[in-house]
Amino acid sequence: MIRRIASQLLRGVLILFVAVWLVALRPQSLGGSALYVVVRGDSMLPTYQSGDLVVARSESSYAPGDIVAYRVPSDEFGAGRIVIHRISGTGTGNGFVVQGDHNPSPDPWSPRASDIAGRAWLVAPGLGRAVAFIHQPVVAGSLAAGLAVMVLLGRRPRTRVSAARSKGSHRRLEL
Numbered sequence: 001m002i003r004r005i006a007s008q009l010l011r012g013v014l015i016l017f018v019a020v021w022l023v024a025l026r027p028q029s030l031g032g033s034a035l036y037v038v039v040r041g042d043s044m045l046p047t048y049q050s051g052d053l054v055v056a057r058s059e060s061s062y063a064p065g066d067i068v069a070y071r072v073p074s075d076e077f078g079a080g081r082i083v084i085h086r087i088s089g090t091g092t093g094n095g096f097v098v099q100g101d102h103n104p105s106p107d108p109w110s111p112r113a114s115d116i117a118g119r120a121w122l123v124a125p126g127l128g129r130a131v132a133f134i135h136q137p138v139v140a141g142s143l144a145a146g147l148a149v150m151v152l153l154g155r156r157p158r159t160r161v162s163a164a165r166s167k168g169s170h171r172r173l174e175l
Contacts, residue, residue: 025055028117033058035117037069037084038128043100044084053128054084056118062096064089067120070098070111082117083107 026032039052047067048054056069067086072078085107089097095110133139 045102051129053124055122057121058118070116
């Protein structure tokens with residue numbers, strides 16, 4: 001009885017976790033609104049430390065004071081690189097002035113709203129180090145190989161039932 005309740009409770013928690021992930025934490029690469037950014041460097045001190053994992057979510061609009069993750073515009077040096085900094089104002093044209101909290105001057109780029117991937121929503125201090133470690137090719141390959149070995153070794157061997165038993169035949173005891 002207790003096992004059944006525990007099993008149902010675990011199933012409910014798992015369903016809840018999957019629902020929250022689908023709605024709020026699904027990455028943009030899978031059609032969601034979340035972007036996972038590992039902070040590198042000290043440009044956002046004291047707000048974020050190097051190695052923090054920041055979850056940014058796409059919004060309909062952004063304003064000065066928002067911490068945003070943006071892609072360096074395609075026509076600029078470093079195009080496509082993701083930077084997480086604070087919007088400090090609006091620039092000329094459609095771009096924003098962005099600057100790290102610890103930086104003395106604004107970024108050389110003026111990202112447009114279309115370049116912004118999302119506004120900082122959640123932070124997991126230090127978790128970015130583990131994510132960066134797992135993304136190293138040797139580590140990721142080792143984890144995949146270990147998982148494959150676990151799956152292969154974890155399978156239960158099939159037991160063969162003799163044909164006579166499976167057909168229900170019986171031995172007669174003769175006297």
